[in-house]
Structures are given as structure tokens and as C-alpha cells.
Amino acid sequence: MTTLLEVYDLSKSYKLKGYWYNRKVNNALEPLSFILEAHKTLAIVGEVGSGKSTLAKLLVGAEKPSTGKIKLNGQTLEAGNFKQRCQHIRMIFQDSGTTLNPSLTIKKLLDEPLKLNTELNEQERIHLIRNTLQKVGLLADHMNFYPHMFSGGQKQRISLARAIILQPQVIILDEALASLDPSLRSQMINLLLDLQQQMGLAFILISHNLGIVKHFSDDMMVLSGGKVVEYGKTHELIKKPKHKYTQKLLMAQNFQLLSK
């Protein structure tokens, strides 16, 4: 399998403002490295404050890393250079209520990344939007609706459409499935699996729900307090967790993983 994404020694620390002398430094993320291949999913697990959202922002380019570099297909990605990145790495956010601009129709919403990054004319854009909406299971007529008319599950599908419309190679799911009902979650997971097969995508799933992680991911990385606590193949980690923190996490959701 081709290596899509390589991350070396990525870390991020924030200087706390307000101190003119003795600047305190907040290490949001200690240096970490990993490799991601096509058709594979990496799950990042950790509690609040463990650094997983920082990692997501670094990967997608919203923040500049303090050290380390990210390579995609052999090319180094620069922070802040969104045009280079957005064709390859896209992100789906958690709270579907604020991910969609309430005053734009879905057509305009999906048009924006196309207008900024591709050179298609109007006809081709509408055709692509139509196809993408059908791929995620919505109707082409939904183009003309406003976001407030959709349910939570449908809004997540629209976010997914926005992510895949530029045919990226890596999609980051920042707790995207957490707020959905269980049956909708299963539907989304099926959809993501299908898309992964069809388009050869690699997913980075950030979640704290170990049930989804177990089913959906190939590799797993556990973060705590900004440090990588464990990293390895999912089924090995779940059967034999080495670190105390992983064991604690598994115990809390233990009932869901062992048979009664």
C-alpha cells in the first residue's frame, strides 16, 4: 500500500500571553511521528485536553507546528499554504450546527471550494455537486435548500460532501460521529467505508468512543496530556494494552468490548 502521509516529530507549544518575563510555555503536543497509508484508518484516542484537536489542526494546516514536518506523497506541506493542502487533506468537524453557514444554500456552500481551487466552468461545477450529493446519499434537489432544513445526520453528510468534493486523499474526522444517534452513526460508518473503498481514502478518526474505533480503524494512537502513550495496530492494542492509561480507558468502556 502506498504511503500517503508521513509525519515526523510534529509538536506544538504555545507561549502563554501576559507574561513579559519568564514566559511560560504550554506544551500542547509533544513530538510525535506516524505513517498513514491509503485505504487505512488511523484512530486517535484521548480525553479532553490530550492534544488531539491540536493534532487535527496541525495536520489540516490551521496552525503552524513548532517543530517537525508533514509530508504528503513525498511533498512537504507548509503551514498556512491552504491552496496546496486543501486538495489533499480535508476535515469534517464535530458540531454540525456551526459547520454550515446558515445563510448560504447548499449549492453555494459546495461551490466555494470548487471556485477557489479548480478551473471548472459553471456547468461542470453543478454536475460535480450533483454527483457528490448523490454519493453521500442526498438528493440532487437538496442543492437549493438552506442548512436549517436538514437534520443532524444530513448535516454531517453535507459536511462529508464538502470534504470529498475536491477528491482528497486524507480526511480527518474530528469527533464527527459523536453527536449522532446510534443508527445514524452506523449509516455514516457504512458510507465512510464505501467511500474508502471507492476512492482509496485514508481516514484519521479522532474519537473517544472505543466501539467505533475498534470497528473502523486499523491503527490506533492513544494520547494523554499531549504525549503519545501508545501506538500500534488496533486489535493488538485492545487485546493487550501496555500502558496504564489505555487500560483505564478500556476498563471504563470495558463492558462494551468483552462479552458479558
Add this chain to the structure above:
Amino acid sequence: MNLLDIRNLSIELLTGSEPILAVDRVSLTMKEGEVRGLVGESGSGKSLLAQAIIGVLDDKWKVHADRFHWRGQDLLRLTPEERKKVITKDVAMIFQEPMACLDPTTTIGDQLEEAIDEQLLSGNFWQRRKQRKKSIIQLLHKVGIKKHIECINSYPHQLTEALCQRIMIAIALAKKPLLLIADEPTAAMESTNQGQIFRLLASLNQLKNMSILLISHDLENITHWTNTITVMYSGQFVEAGTTNQIFNQPYHPYTKALIDCSPKANIHLPTKSRLMTLPGSIPILQHLPIGCRLGPRCPRAQQECVQAPKAINHHGHQVSCHFSLKSSK
């Protein structure tokens, strides 16, 4: 004797054109010391049901039922004010996001003091203040908060969600209720904290014999903490029975679909295979299907499903389906 006995409760939403039946003939019974789970996805009306029991729905909702008994007393004959008085004496409720439910401008100590019932304090009025402080500290110890001095002097935003939820439970316990309704108490929390809150509720149930109605959308999560479960879908009653019956022998196709979504059922599935789901999505209030509301999505639906099914009782395991999985076995 049943603590709470509700039969065929319906809640209508009075809109402009026609009233919409948000909750359609749901029955619920609770015994003393029982922990019952009320499971349903969003739009199932479970929060509406809880609010109807407590009596906090406003004028645009109309509630009617065949039977609504509390400890043998028929509440339907009373006026809404009297009903509220009877219920709020013995029933307490905790909600979903605890930090948002506490007043951000007053300290925890002040809020707890407000919740203490005047009549439970004995003694003359100059001793009341000390007694109040003592009972607050007792309440905090009951919910497992040892550092009570720090807690009493802090504001809600300085505490974690799990701690705020414990304080909510403490406020609920101040009235010594017989029934505690917990409306998705752990939805906003991490998994380790969820376990803490559930353990606290279970210990309260055992020590004080307090019944708990645990509302959740995750069937898997609450099976470890409940004795009986009621499942609702889109405002209709689907299935009710003991936890064992529901989880291991579901009769209704919807319950079976919910169990299929849970990770335990999927342990045996190979990684990255498709999960079993029901097609379609939950109907919105404006477009509710006629008859059995699962009809459009149900794999076993046939023409009879245009009529809403009645609840059938199989040895304490009630199902409301024309083609339940029992009848085909």
C-alpha cells in the same frame, strides 16, 4: 404497589393547522427501588415524556392519558397545580448539561442552600443557618464529594462537568425524592466520568431504595445499570421488559436494529465490514407516518402496519408490533 403507573399517555403539539401527536399512547410503570431505562433516539419523545411527568410543559403541549397514578393516587382528577404539588414533593429530575443548569452567577453553596427544604430543618430560627450549612455538607458527602469547603465556595464554571452533575444530583436529593428522573445525565461527558456518575446512581438506588428513570439514546450503555428497559421510537411505544429480555431476546425489529448498532454485537463482525442498519432516517414531526411510525423503514413491514399496533404482553415483556420477532419463532 407501583410507584408510577401511566397508561396510554399522549402529548399533542398545538400548532396552527392540526395538532401533531408528538407522543402517541405510551405506557410506563415504575416500582419502588427499580431502575428503568427509557431508550430512544432523538425525536422519540422521551424527554417530552419526562417533562410531562414532572409537569413543566407549557401551553402549546396538551397531555392526556388513560391512567396517571402516583402511589395509587389518581392525578388526572386534580388540577394542574395540585398535580404539580404532589409530584414535586417526591420526584426530582436531573438534566443533560449540568454546567448549563447551574446558575453561573452564584456560588454552589448558595444554590445548595436554596434547595434545602425548610420543613426538614428542625430547631429555632437562629439555629437554622448552621443546620442548613450542615445539611449541605451532608448532601455533598452523600454524592461523594469530599472537598466540600472548596466546592461550596466555587462557581459552576470552575468545576468539571462530572462534578457539576454530582452537585445536580445533590440538589435533587435534598428533597429526599422517591423517584429520580435522569434525562441523559452523561451525554456531555467522557467515558471515565460516565462510569462514575452511573455508579453513583446505582449506589443511591441500593442504599436509599430510590427508583431511577434513566433516559438515554444509547441502549448498550445503560444495560449494565438498569433492571428494566422501555424502548420508544418517534413518540410511540416499542418494547418494554427486563434488561435481559430486551438485550438478549428482542421481539421488535427496531430494538433488534438498535442492538445491532451497539459495539457488543459488532465484536464478532470482522473489522471494517458493513454494519447492519435500518435504511432511511427518523421522521420529522411534520411528516409522521400513519400507523406504526417505523413502517417506512422496517424490513418486516406489510400492509397491516398502516394501523398502529397495540401492545401485547408476553410474560412481562411487552411488544407493540404486528410482526414481532416472537410470532415468527
Add this chain to the structure above:
Amino acid sequence: MAREKIYQEEEFPSPFLQLWQIFRQTPVAMIGFGCSIFLIVLAIFSPILTPHSAIESNLDMLLLPPSWDDSGNISFLLGTDELGRDMLSRLMSGASLTFGLSFVVVVISLIIGVLIGSLSALTTGIKASFLNHFLDVILSIPSLLLAIIIVAILGPGLSNTLWAIVMVLIPQFVHITRNAVKEEFVKDYVLASRLDGASSLRILRYSVFPNIIEKIISQATLAQSAAILDIAALGFLGLGAPIPLPEWGAMLKSGIDLFYIAPWAVYLPGLAILFSVVATNLVGEGIRHSLKLHKES
């Protein structure tokens, strides 16, 4: 089951239309809106609509009372003032001066304030603070006093009054815009736009402004009622419009001396000012009320 419509058509309006529908259902707001439209029409079309000239005096018809009085004349519906000018025509032309000018003043200060506010929200650090607060010193001076100072420096006249009131209203728009834009920037869809490669200008235009326009408009109505009162007050002090122009405040001033002989010369312009301020406030209240209801639903 008979129904009016065979197909259950549902309309899916855009957020603006939704606000408009809520606004339409508040009767008080619609009354205010109707009155504002009436005043705007008057302001634009007054040269055509006035029965007599507002400036030329009619020396044989001095101080005629309004037509419902015994000695009044029907051709001068609301009477005349001390120079024989028709009150009705004066009031109508005054609409274009007091009300129309207040509208222009608000629009100018809105544009300048929103520009400065957006710039301040886009930058961070000292530049942002500077932009945000350098006009705050104007907020500390009462508006009338500031207008008097400016007029004292630049001389009396209508355009100087205009600039004085524009300066006073700008800081409010700067603050409101900056806060609203900062609030929008932390939302996920702005981040999504930025990740798509949109420039800051594009984000402002498509993602941010449509969502903050209602807050700016509700502030604009507040500013307009203040502007009407300021223009009238300046006119009353003699610092605003020059004498023959029928500005309502100036009319009040010239009518005050004759209050006992001809009270209509005072109360009619006063009523006109009251009417326009109330209409503006009702519209503003209606907008804020619909915003609140829209957020709740």
C-alpha cells in the same frame, strides 16, 4: 379529509425571508414600518407633493390657524407661520431635511464604522486595539456638544451638522461590527472556508457579513432615532439649517416666540419629530424582536 391544498407544499425560505415573516406578524412593528415608508416617500417626493412652496412667503396670510379652526382657510390645511408660509408644505419638506438627512447620516457612518470595525477584527494586537478605540474619545463627548464645537470651528450650515453627527455615530458601529465579526470568526464554517483557501476578504463577504447584517441594522435604527433628535436639536439652537429651510427644529425655534398667539407653529413640528422618532424606534424594536424569536426557534 378535505384540505385546501392538494399537494403539501412547504416553503423553505432563506433566513432573511424567515426574519421578514416573523417581523410581519408583529402588528406594532408593521405600523412603525408603514410609517417609516410613508416618511421616506415624503422625503423623496416632497417637492412634487407639497401644495404650496415651503419657502416663499405669502404676506397677506400671516399666522392663519389650521383649517379646523373657525378663522382658518382650507387651502392652507395646517395654517401658516409668521411669514405666511404654509405649515403643511413646510412639514413635508422638513421630512426630507430632518428624516432624510438622518438616514443619509446613518448610512455614511455605517459604511465608515463597518469598514474600520472589520479591519480591526481582522488584525490582532496593537493595531486592532488602536483601530477599535481611537474613535472612543468621541464617545466621551456628548453628541450635541461635539456638534456645537464642530460648527463653531467650521461655521454653521447643514453639511457641517451632517459631519458632526456622522463623527458621533461612527464609534458605535465600529464596536458592534468588531464584536460581531470576532464572534463569527470562531465558528467552524469560517475555518472551513479558510481551509478551502478563501482570502480574508472573501470570508468577510460571504461567510461573515450575511450573518451579522441583522445586528448592524438594528444598531442603525437606534442610531437613526438619535440622529433625528440631534439634527432637530441643532436646528433648534440655530446651528443647523439656515433660516428659510423648513427643518423641523428650526421651525420649532421660530415658533417658540409666538407660542401664545399661534400654538400650532410649535406643536405641529414637535408632533412631526415625535412621529418620526417613534416610527424609527418601532421598526428597530421589531427587528430586534424578530431576531430574538428567530434565534429561539
